Amino acid sequence: xxxxxxxxxxxxxxxxxxxLFEQTLASLxxxxxxxxxxxxxxxxxxxxxxxxxxxxxxxxxQSRRLARMLNQALDAASAELIAIVRPGVELPENWxxxxxxxxxxxxxxSAVPVxxxxxxxxxxxxxxxxxxxxxxxxxxGDGDKIADRVLGRLRPIGPTQWAAFYRRSTLELAGNFDVTxxxxxxxxxxxxxxxxxxxxxxxxxxxxxxxxRPALITKQADQPHGNSAQRAIVRHTREDSPLGRGxxxxxxxxxxxxLQPSMFLQAMGRVGALGTNVNDQKFAxxxxxxxxxxxxxxxxxxxxxxxxxxxxxxxxxxxxxxxxAA
Numbered sequence: 256x257x258x259x260x261x262x263x264x265x266x267x268x269x270x271x272x273x274x275l276f277e278q279t280l281a282s283l284x285x286x287x288x289x290x291x292x293x294x295x296x297x298x299x300x301x302x303x304x305x306x307x308x309x310x311x312x313x314x315x316x317q318s319r320r321l322a323r324m325l326n327q328a329l330d331a332a333s334a335e336l337i338a339i340v341r342p343g344v345e346l347p348e349n350w351x352x353x354x355x356x357x358x359x360x361x362x363x364x365s366a367v368p369v370x371x372x373x374x375x376x377x378x379x380x381x382x383x384x385x386x387x388x389x390x391x392x393x394x395x396g397d398g399d400k401i402a403d404r405v406l407g408r409l410r411p412i413g414p415t416q417w418a419a420f421y422r423r424s425t426l427e428l429a430g431n432f433d434v435t436x437x438x439x440x441x442x443x444x445x446x447x448x449x450x451x452x453x454x455x456x457x458x459x460x461x462x463x464x465x466x467x468r469p470a471l472i473t474k475q476a477d478q479p480h481g482n483s484a485q486r487a488i489v490r491h492t493r494e495d496s497p498l499g500r501g502x503x504x505x506x507x508x509x510x511x512x513x514l515q516p517s518m519f520l521q522a523m524g525r526v527g528a529l530g531t532n533v534n535d536q537k538f539a540x541x542x543x544x545x546x547x548x549x550x551x552x553x554x555x556x557x558x559x560x561x562x563x564x565x566x567x568x569x570x571x572x573x574x575x576x577x578x579x580a581a
Contacts, residue, residue: 261289261290261291261292261333261334262290262291262334262335262336262351262355263290263291263292263334263336263337263338263351264291264292264294264328264332264333264334264336264337264338264423265283265287265291265292265293265294265338265339265340266294266296266325266328266329266332266337266338266339266340267279267280267283267293267294267295267296267340267341267342268296268297268321268324268325268328268339268341268342269295269296269297269298269300269301269342270319270321270324270341270342270438271341271342271343271471272342272343273342275342275343275467275468276342278342278343278345278467279340279341279342279343279344279345280293280295280307280311282345282346283340283346284307284310284311286346286348288351290351291334291338291351292311292312292332292333292334293310293311293312294311294312294313294314294328294331294332295307295311295312295313295314296313296314296315296316296324296325296327296328297313297314297315297316297324298315298316298317298318298319298324299315299316299317299318301313301315312331314327314328314331316328320434320438321416321432321438321441322431322432322433322434322436322438322441323434325339325431325432325441326431326432326434329423329426329431332423334423335422335423335424336354336355336358336420336421336422336423337420337421337422337423337426338350338354338418338419338420339416339418339419339420339421340417340418340464341416341417341418343417343466343467343468343471344370344417344418344464344465344466345373345464345465345466345467346368346418346462346464347462347463347464347465350368350462350464353368353459353461353462354366354368354420354459354462357420357457357459358420358422358457360455360457362453362454362455363422363454363455363456363457364421364422364425364426364449364452364454364455364456365413365414365419365420365421365422365425365446365449365454365456365457366414366420366421366456366457366458366459366462367382367383367411367413367414367419367420367456367457367458367459368382368414368418368420368459368462368463368464369381369382369396369401369406369460369462369463369464370382370415370417370418370463370464370465370466370472371401371463371464371465371466372465372466372469373465373466373467376401376463376465377400377401378398378399378400378401379396379397379398379399379400379401379405380394380397380466380469380472380473381394381395381396381397381415381417381472381476382394382395382396382399382406382409382411382458382460383395383396383409383411383412383413383414383415383456383458384411384412384413384414384415384442384443384446385410385411385412386412386443386447388500388503388504389484389488389500389501389503389504389507389508390443390447390484390485390487390488390491390504391480391484391521392439392440392442392443392476392480392483392484393476394415394472394473394476395409395410395411396409396411397473397476401463406458406460409458409460410458411456411458412443412446412447412450412456413442413443413445413446413447413449413450413456414442414446414456415442415472416441416442417466417471417472418464419442420459421445422561424560424561424565425449425452425454425561426445427561427565428452428545428561428564428565428568429445429448429449429452430448430538430541430565432444432445433445433448433538435534436483436486437480437482437483439475439478439480439483440480440483440484440487443487444483444487444490447487447490447491448490448491448542450491451491451542451546452542452545452546452549453546453549477517478517479517479518479520479521479523479524480521480524481505481508481520481521481522481523481524481525481526481528482524482525482527482528483524483528484504484521484524484525485497485501485504485524485525485528485529486528486532486535488500488501488504489528489532489535489536489539490535490538490539490542491539493539493543498529501525501528501529502529504522504525505522505525505526505529508521508522508525509522541568544568545564545568548564548567548568549564552564
């Protein structure tokens with residue numbers, strides 16, 4: 256690498272079209288500065304035909320699950336700031352200057368770029384994600400035109416998995432990407448997790464990435480994800496009944512089904528997750544534990560880095576895990 260301490264680690268997961276993957280990788284290497292390292296993560300099938308091992312870090316995740324791929328890439332990363340770019344997306348030449356200031360505030364855990372079609376950069380494909388009462392995964396700004404008044408009203412809660420920027424230490428505090436969450440929902444789940452930890456996402460409207468095939472993003476967003484949305488109610492809400500919220504969301508989706516057939520499948524997906532999910536309850540308790548530790552530290556007047564707090568949480572949970580294993 257050009258430097259021992261890069262500012263950004265750029266992660267490119269080999270998911271989908273290999274040609275798009277190589278196109279994205281080539282654009283990143285072309286515009287790479289001395290402040291970045293590039294990490295290519297694949298499922299074990301990529302043979303590095305161009306012998307890029309000297310220019311990029313290649314990680315064999317031996318898995319096609321996006322969460323496992325990203326987590327193993329994070330283990331190999333050396334920078335505090337992480338950029339995730341999926342095949343088909345190209346970042347603008349000045350993206351580091353656009354994104355870097357977003358993380359000046361220590362409470363900012365992620366930054367959201369705008370993604371537009373390569374063929375029509377006046378239209379927004381996605382400006383991050385938003386959600387609703389039932390925790391549906393919704394693209395913020397999809398179909399809107401690029402304009403100051405439009406960008407000024409967008410309020411994404413986090414970036415999409417297609418082009419995302421994160422503070423690595425807060426990802427560690429969140430437990431990184433949860434391998435039990437469906438790939439399609441992974442970005443919204445981590446956005447909700449970071450929000451639950453009191454972190455913020457910054458909308459970097461000046462950073463405009465392009466995608467050669469916008470349907471890759473929009474078709475994914477249209478796929479029913481009721482099971483993941485219902486699980487998110489357990490994982491990310493504590494103020495009301497997951498069952499009650501889930502049933503209300505189910506009824507709304509069934510009512511919408513005649514006009515939007517996909518809503519029927521969305522509603523049916525919730526049914527399988529309406530019962531108790533022990534793993535999701537454990538996840539929610541972990542987040543509560545982290546927040547209690549954060550609150551206790553803040554009240555004491557001490558400051559602790561997110562990565563150090565993550566290590567403290569790990570140490571606290573290890574004895575219980577070892578006891579269960581025994």
